Amino acid sequence: MGNSQDQQTAASSAGFDVYHKHGSSVRVNSEVLLQTELKSVHPSDTVTWVEAEDCDFVGFAEAGHAKARLHDGERTYTAIRKYQVPLRSLDEPQGSVADNILFACWDYEWSGRWLTCYKFRWVDNGWQVREYYAIVTEKGDLKDGRCSFAEDLIKTCGTWTQKLHDEIYVYEDGNWEKNKALFNAVSKASWDDVIINPAMKSNLIKDIDSFFNARSTYLEYNIPWKRGVIFHGPPGCGKTISIKALMNTVRQTGVSNLYVKSFKASGCQSDQASIREIFTKARAVAPALLIFEDLDSLITDELRCFFLNEVDGVEDNDGLCIIGSTNHLDRIDTTVAEATEGFTFAYLKELFVQTLLMHVGGHADLAVDYETTAAPEGRDKSEKEDEVSTVLSTSLEANTFYQTLRKQMETLAEDLEVENRKDDGDEHHPEDQVERKSEPGKDMIGGDDDQE
Structure with a gap:
């Protein structure tokens, strides 16, 4: 020995x-x-x-x-x-x-x-x-x-x-790295923390979940098992937290998460080569959620055709769900935008939500949903009112901030209806419009009750 x-x-x-x-x-x-x-x-x-x-x-x-x-x-x-x-x-x-x-x-x-x-x-x-x-x-x-x-x-x-071991693949500087820090951040994300339209939240979760569970259906009808979705809206409207919650949801079902920070690489590697590496890796670990944040800054005119060839070309992208986010949908080439579906977050402002949460106590999603979203197809507004009213608590209804906010939103909705009737040629009464516009001043927090 x-x-x-x-x-x-x-x-x-x-x-x-x-x-x-x-x-x-x-x-x-x-x-x-x-x-x-x-x-x-x-x-x-x-x-x-x-x-x-x-x-x-x-x-x-x-x-x-x-x-x-x-x-x-x-x-x-x-x-x-x-x-x-x-x-x-x-x-x-x-x-x-x-x-x-x-x-x-x-x-x-x-x-x-x-x-x-x-x-x-x-x-x-x-x-x-x-x-x-x-x-x-x-x-x-x-x-x-x-x-x-x-x-x-x-x-x-x-x-x-x-395989990923409490990690997320991150592409930066021309290389894929397994990132534990991002995994830790994503693992804390919950849909309970995502304050967006409840109906849209539910549709988004079901949409992505059903995609990854429907491989046999896609194969049965000979349809490529791939998806593309764009999240768009202004900064702070809930896109990033929704992506993190989505990543945390799918990873628990064995779906790999891949996050792309940039196409730029040190040395002589071109952006086209980076795109090629990104999709090659995604195909290798599929089923996978492939994330491109700030898509409008990533896809330049020079890269558009190459990127589209990877998304919709002859390569097999089975099992890939591509998520892109942007603050400026208008800056994305129409061919890229049309290759995906869209979830708009444009109606929700983060600062507004944070303020509402402080004063209302956590029901901002219901308030915003009631006033800013249309009723689902086949349902009138009265049905929507009944649904929301059953959820709002009495403490919320009595809240001064909520009452003021709701009156302002009702006034805004009425003004929009007046403008719509004006565009349609219907008769309207200017004096009614002036009267309605004068009401919010009385209800503003800190307003002067004696103002004329």
Whole structure:
């Protein structure tokens, strides 16, 4: 046993020599050199190289799916200690420290078998970070020149790596990153906190939920299983909180969340290449909710055709529900807007809602719904009044702020009716209009009762 341990230590030390030698000299292709040199360290074994981005062997073990025992000797572990700024100083005032591993070696156990696992990290001549694992297995179970045990491990670990683990995919600076901070923010979002028209809220939830549950129906009628929706309205009207609540709802049913911040990338990557990467990833993890906030600033004239080709081109977008939001629907090209459905949030102002909540006590959605939305098709206004009146509490009806607000809204509605009759050529009486307009002044909070 002692000789075997000494041999493993010597091998991992020799692996470090390969890494150190390569990092200290001129090189052209790091991957070729390191693979060749490491093979010479393990001549009687099979060495399989895997991109760390695709298979996180260490994370897989930390999650309890394997065992990893680190060789922590001076010549078998090289890392840069770094301070990590807290995601939220309220939760973690002092931040944390972690290793940025450059070279490491582990004894790795999975499915009852032990193997050797290396990790290499370096910066190439183009200043791109390269990160690989190399797993060393016995040659006994080769199939078509490949180790079948290593292949099974890669498939299992790769499948686990690509899944979200209390994370959300965020695309920024030309890369997809798993973001725990956004996940934490989204997981706190609730539809109870979304103050919009209750009917629209209900329709929105049902619309998205029914889409993800209707795959068989789409297939039965040979319809592409994809959707596109635009949320539009002024800033602060409820678009973002609705998106967060929607993301939290669908993630609980196994739907992946992908959030796009920008198409811009450092280096030479074009915006078109970023769009391509975004949709390639979304298709890979579907069913998925793909979010584009501030769509009007993302889709420029130069990108419009390319973006539309990804949305409605020949590629298979089954399982994708694309959500775009904008403050300015008129700035979005009509071809993009027409490729989606729309939910307008334009009638609701966040400041108005916050003020109403302070004075009314949480029933702003009912008040706004009553005065600013039309009754559903097939129902007259009296039915809508009866429905709302059964929900409003007596304390709300007696609230001074609510009474004043309601009178002003009634006056506004009457004025709009007068204008509509005027446009239709119906007779109207100007004196009635003047009288109605004079009433709100008497009811304004802090108003002068003696004004003429």
